[in-house]
Amino acid sequence: MGKTDSNNVKQRRLVEFKDGCRYGKFGKTKAYELIARQRIRAYKMGGKTLIDLDSIDDYHASLPRVESRAAI
Known part of the structure; x- marks a missing residue:
């Protein structure tokens, strides 16, 4: 979750486009x-x-987990 300021309002973590892609x-x-x-x-x-x-x-976090098909 994002940080909150002294008024308990959520602060957005915004970055420039290229940094978001990275x-x-x-x-x-x-x-x-x-x-x-x-x-x-x-x-x-x-x-x-x-x-x-x-x-x-x-x-x-919403991406599906990859299930292994290998039998152990």
């Missing part, structure tokens, strides 16, 4: 796809697109 371990095409599908959140500040890192954490 954090999420995906490229810009995948980032735009995830934004369009509302899987991660992005905001505009002037000409910059900022990505919410908490939304990337939520996206990663």
